[in-house]
Amino acid sequence: MTRVPPSRRDAFRALAALGLVACDTSKPHKGALGRMERVTETLEGAMLSERVPSRDLELTPMDAIPGYHVAPEIPAVPDDWKLIVSGLVATPLRLTLADLRALPQIGARIRHHCVEGWSAVADWSGVAITEIAKLAGARPTAYVEFRSFDAPSATARGYWSSWDRASALHPDTMVALAMNGAPLTPKHGAPCRLYGSVKLGYKMVKYLTEISFLDRRTGGYWENQGYEWFAGV
């Protein structure tokens, strides 16, 4: 049997195959794309500032703002709903809507940036995450996880997202109770949702059930399917 030396064409094919594996867009957190994501993420972390964006924005008509959820229907609030605050905290909390309303409120007009490319402006108000961290005596963990009762099916895990600490404690990041001056509607995440000015839309979990202060990164519903984890704007 004679061994045929690899031709230039074979080498070219191998190189092309290697390129495809390195840039597999169905597994974008792996290979060369994953390495580049970490480069981008480092830049995003370095660029994040505490300043709040301009409030000088034109409101978008309510009916022009879409409401996304992963459940087949708009998720209904569970009867025994409470907002759980857990993880590395001195005092785990179970907050009712009344408890949340009794806490100091912040408000901001914010442009929403959806990963799909659209933007929409609304007024948001609620309780700052810094306030909740203070109330629970949260340790200065590197990550904060937000969980939802919005789930693709009755047995599936609910929607969630985890954030870097600096973004979660940004002065605009809040548990939003009201949108455009009215209590949050079921379409937009009632009874409360995560909102802020420094992340793409899919990071801002609706139909909130739990906030956990964690020292490890726990991905997210879309993030685990391939979307960027940091997703700052």
Add this chain to the structure above:
Amino acid sequence: MANRRRRPQPLLIRVTHWINVPALVLMAMSGLQILIAYPFFGPRGATYDWMMQGWMPPAWMRAGSWLAGARHLHFAFAWLLVVNAIVYLGYLAASGEWRRRLFWPPRDTRPAIQQLLYYLRLRKFAPAKDLYNGLQRSAYTAAIVLAILEVASGLAIWKPVQLHRLTWLMGGYDGARVIHFLALVGLGAFVVLHVVMVIVHWRQVPAMITGGRAPADDEAAP
């Protein structure tokens, strides 16, 4: 002048040029894949009526297979292109190559018009040229301007909050999306014209690969 002894296409110019080819194609294709997630311009409820809306680029123009895949491709190759552009522009500035490559209106406006008239068969003879003619310089410089606009508007879309001043300069988040798309159309038009001219003037292609022949001493005199 040392500049006169340099080969027509120095190594760094060739390397950065050929890196641009696959990287720009991938950027354009992944960009169009990102566009189809929301192929409209202007904020929700106030889309721009002066801008085309709802165009879905066909599959052969797209790469990355889905939004997340295309975004990862787009960001990965964006940094490669930015580094490539910094090397290219840095070399142009440091070597003085910009003098014979970039469009300088007092020198190049008239020859550019004469060259255009020559191509349109409205003028019998082509104007004198050295490395490039005035029309080439205007086209290559326009491509650089479009590329810079593309990067600036891309950064504005990526970081509308953190880079708020740049985003404001680009007409806000939704304005930056329009500029990002129109600059792509401009770059696409440049590439089509460029490839047509390369085919017509195919004898100049080898120089872009090998660098071409440096002028001899007697040719080097001004």
